Amino acid sequence: xxxxxxxxxxxxxxxxxxxxxxxxxxxxxxxxxxxxxxxxxxxxxxxxxxxxxxxxxxxxxxxxxxxxxxxxxxxxxxxxxxxxxxxxxxxxxxxxxxxxxxxxxxxxxxxxxxxxxxxxxxxxxxxxxxxxxxxxxxxxxxxxxxxxxxxxxxxxxxxxxxxxxxxxxxxxxxxxxxxxxxxxxxxxxxxxxxxxxxxxxxxxxxxxxxxxxxxxxxxxxxxxxxxxxxxxxxxxxxxxxxxxxxxxxxxxxxxxxxxxxxxxxxxxxxxxxxxxxxxxxxxxxxxxx
Amino acid sequence: xxxxxxxxxxxxxxxxxxxxxxxxxxxxxxxxxxxxxxxxxxxxxxxxxxxxxxxxxxxxxxxxxxxxxxxxxxxxxxxxxxxxxxxxxxxxxxxxxxxxxxxxxxxxxxxxxxxxxxxxxxxxxxxxxxxxxxxxxxxxxxxxxxxxxxxxxxxxxxxxxxxxxxxxxxxxxxxxxxxxxxxxxxxxxxxxxxxxxxxxxxxxxxxxxxxxxxxxxxxxxxxxxxxxxxxxxxxxxxxxxxxxxxxxxxxxxxxxxxxxxxxxxxxxxxxxxxxxxxxxxxxxxxxxxxxxxxxxxxxxxxxxxxxxxxxxxxxxxxxxxxxxxxxxxxxxxxxxx
Ligand SMILES: Nc1ncnc2c1ncn2[C@@H]1O[C@H](COP(=O)(O)OP(=O)(O)OP(=O)(O)O)[C@@H](O)[C@H]1O
Ligand SMILES: [Mg+2]
Numbered sequence: 001x002x003x004x005x006x007x008x009x010x011x012x013x014x015x016x017x018x019x020x021x022x023x024x025x026x027x028x029x030x031x032x033x034x035x036x037x038x039x040x041x042x043x044x045x046x047x048x049x050x051x052x053x054x055x056x057x058x059x060x061x062x063x064x065x066x067x068x069x070x071x072x073x074x075x076x077x078x079x080x081x082x083x084x085x086x087x088x089x090x091x092x093x094x095x096x097x098x099x100x101x102x103x104x105x106x107x108x109x110x111x112x113x114x115x116x117x118x119x120x121x122x123x124x125x126x127x128x129x130x131x132x133x134x135x136x137x138x139x140x141x142x143x144x145x146x147x148x149x150x151x152x153x154x155x156x157x158x159x160x161x162x163x164x165x166x167x168x169x170x171x172x173x174x175x176x177x178x179x180x181x182x183x184x185x186x187x188x189x190x191x192x193x194x195x196x197x198x199x200x201x202x203x204x205x206x207x208x209x210x211x212x213x214x215x216x217x218x219x220x221x222x223x224x225x226x227x228x229x230x231x232x233x234x235x236x237x238x239x240x241x242x243x244x245x246x247x248x249x250x251x252x253x254x255x256x257x258x259x260x261x262x263x264x265x266x267x268x269x270x271x272x273x274x275x276x277x278x279x280x281x282x283x284x285x286x287x288x289x
Numbered sequence: 290x291x292x293x294x295x296x297x298x299x300x301x302x303x304x305x306x307x308x309x310x311x312x313x314x315x316x317x318x319x320x321x322x323x324x325x326x327x328x329x330x331x332x333x334x335x336x337x338x339x340x341x342x343x344x345x346x347x348x349x350x351x352x353x354x355x356x357x358x359x360x361x362x363x364x365x366x367x368x369x370x371x372x373x374x375x376x377x378x379x380x381x382x383x384x385x386x387x388x389x390x391x392x393x394x395x396x397x398x399x400x401x402x403x404x405x406x407x408x409x410x411x412x413x414x415x416x417x418x419x420x421x422x423x424x425x426x427x428x429x430x431x432x433x434x435x436x437x438x439x440x441x442x443x444x445x446x447x448x449x450x451x452x453x454x455x456x457x458x459x460x461x462x463x464x465x466x467x468x469x470x471x472x473x474x475x476x477x478x479x480x481x482x483x484x485x486x487x488x489x490x491x492x493x494x495x496x497x498x499x500x501x502x503x504x505x506x507x508x509x510x511x512x513x514x515x516x517x518x519x520x521x522x523x524x525x526x527x528x529x530x531x532x533x534x535x536x537x538x539x540x541x542x543x544x545x546x547x548x549x550x551x552x553x554x555x556x557x558x559x560x561x562x563x564x565x566x567x568x569x570x571x572x573x574x575x576x577x578x579x580x581x582x583x584x585x586x587x588x589x590x591x592x593x594x595x596x597x598x599x600x601x602x603x604x605x606x607x608x609x610x611x612x613x614x615x616x617x618x619x620x621x622x623x624x625x626x
Binding site: 073089091093096118119120121122123126127129130131133134135137145146150156182195196202 | 318410503505506507508509510511512514515516519524527528530581619620
């Protein structure tokens, strides 16, 4: 675990405890009817700058990601959406010339500090990529990957958890007879849900999704959107999307990025019905690219 | 094939006529059959060359096959003066020296390839990669000579005395046999030099297939909280496994057939089975190379060609086994390269 004896009010529950089902705010009121400040914060980003070599890609990003909510990240291509969420799990650290400055507070610790345990951070902040990325192994082994890596489990416990993760990813019925076939023999949409199952099997707190539906067909997209809505009772979700309808359908809060800056952040209903900034309005009404 | 059948079916008659009316469509339709014929011809030519080779070997070794029967495969010694034409000593030397080479070269090549792809700075990787490719271009006789001047003394003066002073020295396979000549000129030495010769091939091909592992797959691995080592061996190596097996077989084929360097270093003892890796011996390829020009007897020439046929069959069998194994691996992991 990362933090040591941090007793903030925003301290998350340990992943083992079962979170009671939350009362859903009515669909059209999502995000708008609740007191943002009173909600527990999962990740709090302050003054985040990001550099590709000397090229600065993010400028002073500031955002609060609320626990058990879906936060959508929207904005034109190249505005820094992927860059932003790739800082949360420090995946950018794989590349020598990429650097982040500022603070990303998660569970009481700054993710960007050198003391952070990267392996545990990445277990707790799972990531789903644009392109489905099953590992070259069976469906079963794919889902078992994180479990085997981070936990010592008995055989029966392992297969129970795999079944559970696949069920919660709404793919169990489609793969229960194919558990020992290669993961990449599934369809694209199934592969993406397999990747979600793989991520949630490891019991993360947060799921980062970078355009998870852009490489799959509309039916599979609908399934994943539905899945996101059920997953948020247990996980905090950050969803990068190019699809305005998708952001409107599944997210509680929306951040609009433009040229590396967060231009506007607020309840999704407000962003889409009554944006405060002109740039936001122009973007969501499709008036600029 | 299928296109032809489709065209012949009556239901597609009308669109077919329409396509032929357009000259552009007509040309496109010709391109495919021509390409198919060419590809088939090339494939057939390869198959013909392969069977032709086997045929020539069988034809020329027929006097030995019919005259000596299976005795070639059951006799140890190659000793034409005694009318002994046995392949066993040479087979043993071939397998053992190749085994030593692969045991050294495969892990080393994989480690180097993984380092080059995953860990070292790209500029370093480029320099080292080029150096490795140049190593592959060095003629084998040079390896043989360097082996004589560097590896042989090292093994004879340093490695073997040290090994024999440890408990390992009494293990079968290491414990010196009756033919022991100090270990410098031995099957083991030939294997070590073979390892250096096949290393660049295995490394270069493995590196290329490891580079093909999609970045997003590796990122997904790191994203699950894996270490670099875990991503390398659980994801990259599996993803690239069929290509790596291919690389290993390129090396294996080279080691099995290598002639000059082995002839220099293996000791050219044609008449007995080795009792240890540090005994001198011979290999099929070096035995053929060293005795062919002096072979006067018709049966002797024919027996040598039979040895060539045996070597040919061994490589074919290995190739078939490799393919079968690959198919099995791919079915269970979905790995590809
Ligand atoms: N590996 C990289 N090296 C250098 N610059 C990069 C790199 N990746 C992204 N950038 C730059 O950083 C900026 C933000 O890119 P990013 O990929 O975060 O945008 P995005 O909002 O995710 O776009 P898209 O919607 O197309 O995915 C862009 O100007 C891009 O050119
Ligand atoms: Mg992006």
